[in-house]
Structures are given as structure tokens and as C-alpha cells.
Amino acid sequence: MEIRTNEPMARHTSFRVGGPADRFVIPESETELREAVLDCKKSGQPWYMIGNGSNLLVGDKGFRGTIISTERLAELEVQKNENIIIAGAGVMLSKLANTAAREELTGLEFAAGIPGTVGGAVMMNAGAYGSEMKNVLLWADVMDQDGNVKLMKNEELELGYRTSCLERLGLFTVRAAFKLTPGDPEVIRSQMEELARKRKEKQPxxxxxxxxxxxxxxxxxxxxxxxxxxxxxxxxxxxxxxxxxxxxxxxxxxxxxxxxxxxxxxxxxxxxxxxxxxxxxxxxxxxxx
Ligand SMILES: Cc1cc2nc3c(=O)[nH]c(=O)nc-3n(C[C@H](O)[C@H](O)[C@H](O)COP(=O)(O)OP(=O)(O)OC[C@H]3O[C@@H](n4cnc5c(N)ncnc54)[C@H](O)[C@@H]3O)c2cc1C
The missing domain is CATH 3.90.78.10 (UDP-N-acetylenolpyruvoylglucosamine reductase, C-terminal domain)
Structure with missing residues (x-):
């Protein structure tokens, strides 16, 4: 798996600031993610997991320890018969929402303009325009600090206003499943366009x-x-x-x-x-x- 040293965090945050992380690790599978987590734990050094860095302010002196980036945990599976999409932690919400639209599934229109990943959005219970992850999330596969993975259902994740229990319990999302509803593709697209227009008009x-x-x-x-x-x-x-x-x-x-x-x-x-x-x-x- 790719390991970088002295990686400028300004490259990985939407504020475009942040000094170097000592180590920056990019696992490409659940197995590599486990390896990275166990490695960090063994080293005894601080470590932190990031998605797209769109809700992070990293200090100018950087981070002493290891950053694990989920950017390559990008699996995406559509279970059309069940109206379910399963997405890796590193999948961008825009990609997830566009996949849903293409599959004529409604429920994720609100998420199309949130510039985060599935992992960051589950952790934050990201939301916008009257909806939030809690309304569409079925379950998440979460990894603990020993690398064990278990499935947690929506109700177990304690999804509240921009919170979940994941941070408190030291758990990380590996992938998540979204339960959607069949919808009219034209209505889905026009809703996404309308929300994008609102964002552009109201947000800098x-x-x-x-x-x-x-x-x-x-x-x-x-x-x-x-x-x-x-x-x-x-x-x-x-x-x-x-x-x-x-x-x-x-x-x-x-x-x-x-x-x-x-x-x-x-x-x-x-x-x-x-x-x-x-x-x-x-x-x-x-x-x-
Ligand atoms: C222009 C703009 C508009 C935005 N609009 C909205 C909005 O409408 N609604 C909204 O809710 N937010 C919004 N945000 C904030 C942000 O996009 C969300 O909070 C998003 O969910 C963060 O995802 P991320 O992948 O960037 O997470 P990061 O910023 O990388 O991380 C955020 C937190 O999640 C944790 N995390 C990341 N991945 C995982 C994982 N796999 N498992 C466990 N924890 C993890 C990190 O450790 C960190 O604590 C906006 C941001 C920008 C820049």
C-alpha cells in the first residue's frame, strides 16, 4: 500500500491549509486498512483517519503520527432488486448520489453537493436540505482498533445532529449500505440540479x-x-x-x-x-x- 512521508495536509483538506503529516497511508482494500490500523496501533504513535478532509482544520505544523486516507476504498455495488447501494468508505457522496440517480433510485439527492466521502458522512451524519444520512443508511461495516469488522445497523449508530457513536467508540466505517426507493429519473435529476443551484447561489x-x-x-x-x-x-x-x-x-x-x-x-x-x-x-x- 502506498505510504508517503511528510505529506502536506493542505493537499487533503478543503480549507487548503495544514502542515505535513509524518506518515500518510492509503490502503486499497479492507485487508490493507486492517494492516494499516494494526501497524498504527503497534507503533504507539498517534493516528487519524480521514475521508475527503472537507470537515477538517489541520494545524500549520502538521500532524505527528500517521494519517490513514480512505480515498481508495472505492467499491460500489448496486443491488437493484433490493434498491440498495453498498459503497466503500472512500466513495464521494457526489458519485454515490449520481449512481443512485442513474439507477433511478431516489433518497440521496440531498447528498450530491456535500463534498465528503461515505465514511465521513456516516461519522458526521451529514445532512442538507431536510434530509440526512440517517434517513437512507441501512447499515455500516465498521472496524475497531483491533481490525475486527462488524455490521452495525442504522439504529445502533446513534445518528444525531452531525454525530454518531463511531468517534466515541473508536470505530471506522469500511463500507455502508443505503436503502433507497425507485423514483422518476427526471424528477431525481431536476431535484439534484435545483439543490446544486441553491448551493451555488447561497454558498461561497x-x-x-x-x-x-x-x-x-x-x-x-x-x-x-x-x-x-x-x-x-x-x-x-x-x-x-x-x-x-x-x-x-x-x-x-x-x-x-x-x-x-x-x-x-x-x-x-x-x-x-x-x-x-x-x-x-x-x-x-x-x-x-
Ligand atoms: C463547500 C462545503 C459544503 C458542505 N456542505 C455540507 C452539508 O450540506 N451538510 C453537511 O453535513 N456537511 C457539509 N459539509 C461538510 C463535510 O463535507 C461533511 O461533514 C462530510 O461528511 C465530511 O466528509 P469527509 O469525507 O470530507 O470527512 P473528513 O473531513 O475527512 O473527516 C471528518 C470526520 O469524519 C471522520 N472520518 C472520515 N472517514 C471516516 C471513516 N471511514 N470512518 C470513521 N470516521 C471517519 C474523520 O476522522 C473526521 O473526524 C460541507 C463542506 C464543504 C467544504
């Missing part, structure tokens, strides 16, 4: 970001709180609160991870001051800043 897709930077606080919208605090366009170094959508922190002009984190902390402080609400990062922090 022209800049590197990690999507919504903060979780939605109960009873509020993070973007509205940030806007009300007068922070639209507010910047620290090359990082800025998007003018287009205040819920997005963007890497506007060659920002560093320190700029982005500094900006997030200042936004939290000022929103707390102006509204009394505590914002919580949806983006995961990794490595040394």
Missing part, C-alpha cells in the same frame, strides 16, 4: 472552506448570529467570514490554519458577547497549530 463555493463552520445552536442559526454580531466579512489574516453566507469561514487569501482558528475563536467570543449563545465548531481540529 468559489473559496476554500469546510462548509458550515459551526454547529447550529438550538433555536438559532449560526450564520444569523454571526451576521447580527456584525461579523460578515470580518477577517483575521487571510481567513474571513464569508460575505455571501456568514455561517461559512473561508480561506479568502492564502490564510493559514492559525488565521482560520484565530478567526473562529474571535467569532465565538463576539457572538457570545452579542447574543449570549455559545457557538460550537462543527469542523474538527487536528494536529499542531
Amino acid at each position: 463555493l468559489e473559496y476554500p472552506s469546510a462548509g458550515s463552520t459551526f454547529k447550529r445552536p438550538e433555536g438559532h442559526f449560526a450564520g444569523k448570529l454571526i451576521e447580527d454580531a456584525g461579523l460578515k466579512g470580518f477577517s483575521v489574516g487571510g481567513a474571513a467570514v464569508s460575505e455571501k453566507h456568514a455561517g461559512f469561514v473561508i480561506n479568502k487569501d492564502h490564510g493559514t490554519a492559525a488565521d482560520i482558528l484565530g478567526l473562529c475563536n474571535e467569532v465565538k467570543r463576539r457572538v457570545k458577547e452579542s447574543s449570549g449563545v455559545d457557538l460550537e465548531l462543527e469542523v474538527k481540529l487536528l494536529g499542531e497549530f
Whole structure:
């Protein structure tokens, strides 16, 4: 399996920041994934699994230890009679949603524009436009830190608002199955196009970001709180609160991870001051800043 050293994490995160990972490992099968996990465990060094890095802020000094990337765990199987698609952890949601559309199956239209992998989406219970993974996920094959794989059903994964039990239990998705419904291909396509249009109109897709930077606080919208605090366009170094959508922190002009984190902390402080609400990062922090 491919092993790189001193791999710049800026290449693997949608913020386009992050210093080098000591080791960067790319398993191509479940067997290689197990090998990688057991190797990491044996080494006693820190390690972390990533998908497409679209919900990650990696520090400028990088990561001391091993990053396991799922990018080549890309199996895709359609069980047409059952209306089920089984996808490897590294399959991009856009590819999954387009496969479903091609197979005339509805349910994954919401996911087409989320730039993450199946593994990241299960872990985060990714969602958009009124749906989420929880509504279509049938089961996931998950690996523990000893390399054992077991099937967990939807109900066992404790899928909540941008959470699952996987992080707490130290489990990793190897593949997941999605239960869909037969649909009209034209309706599926036009729904996907409509959502893509909405994203383009509302979100600053022209800049590197990690999507919504903060979780939605109960009873509020993070973007509205940030806007009300007068922070639209507010910047620290090359990082800025998007003018287009205040819920997005963007890497506007060659920002560093320190700029982005500094900006997030200042936004939290000022929103707390102006509204009394505590914002919580949806983006995961990794490595040394
Ligand atoms: C422009 C933009 C728009 C976005 N829009 C949305 C949206 O509408 N809705 C939404 O929910 N999110 C959105 N996001 C955020 C992000 O795409 C999702 O959270 C996505 O699910 C992350 O997937 P990933 O593969 O990139 O995960 P990564 O960022 O690589 O990792 C995220 C977390 O998942 C864990 N993880 C990754 N793979 C696995 C695995 N196989 N097993 C266990 N854990 C794993 C990582 O360890 C990490 O903790 C957006 C991001 C961007 C940049």
C-alpha cells in the first residue's frame, strides 16, 4: 500500500491549509486498512483517519503520527432488486448520489453537493436540505482498533445532529449500505440540479472552506448570529467570514490554519458577547497549530 512521508495536509483538506503529516497511508482494500490500523496501533504513535478532509482544520505544523486516507476504498455495488447501494468508505457522496440517480433510485439527492466521502458522512451524519444520512443508511461495516469488522445497523449508530457513536467508540466505517426507493429519473435529476443551484447561489463555493463552520445552536442559526454580531466579512489574516453566507469561514487569501482558528475563536467570543449563545465548531481540529 502506498505510504508517503511528510505529506502536506493542505493537499487533503478543503480549507487548503495544514502542515505535513509524518506518515500518510492509503490502503486499497479492507485487508490493507486492517494492516494499516494494526501497524498504527503497534507503533504507539498517534493516528487519524480521514475521508475527503472537507470537515477538517489541520494545524500549520502538521500532524505527528500517521494519517490513514480512505480515498481508495472505492467499491460500489448496486443491488437493484433490493434498491440498495453498498459503497466503500472512500466513495464521494457526489458519485454515490449520481449512481443512485442513474439507477433511478431516489433518497440521496440531498447528498450530491456535500463534498465528503461515505465514511465521513456516516461519522458526521451529514445532512442538507431536510434530509440526512440517517434517513437512507441501512447499515455500516465498521472496524475497531483491533481490525475486527462488524455490521452495525442504522439504529445502533446513534445518528444525531452531525454525530454518531463511531468517534466515541473508536470505530471506522469500511463500507455502508443505503436503502433507497425507485423514483422518476427526471424528477431525481431536476431535484439534484435545483439543490446544486441553491448551493451555488447561497454558498461561497468559489473559496476554500469546510462548509458550515459551526454547529447550529438550538433555536438559532449560526450564520444569523454571526451576521447580527456584525461579523460578515470580518477577517483575521487571510481567513474571513464569508460575505455571501456568514455561517461559512473561508480561506479568502492564502490564510493559514492559525488565521482560520484565530478567526473562529474571535467569532465565538463576539457572538457570545452579542447574543449570549455559545457557538460550537462543527469542523474538527487536528494536529499542531
Ligand atoms: C463547500 C462545503 C459544503 C458542505 N456542505 C455540507 C452539508 O450540506 N451538510 C453537511 O453535513 N456537511 C457539509 N459539509 C461538510 C463535510 O463535507 C461533511 O461533514 C462530510 O461528511 C465530511 O466528509 P469527509 O469525507 O470530507 O470527512 P473528513 O473531513 O475527512 O473527516 C471528518 C470526520 O469524519 C471522520 N472520518 C472520515 N472517514 C471516516 C471513516 N471511514 N470512518 C470513521 N470516521 C471517519 C474523520 O476522522 C473526521 O473526524 C460541507 C463542506 C464543504 C467544504
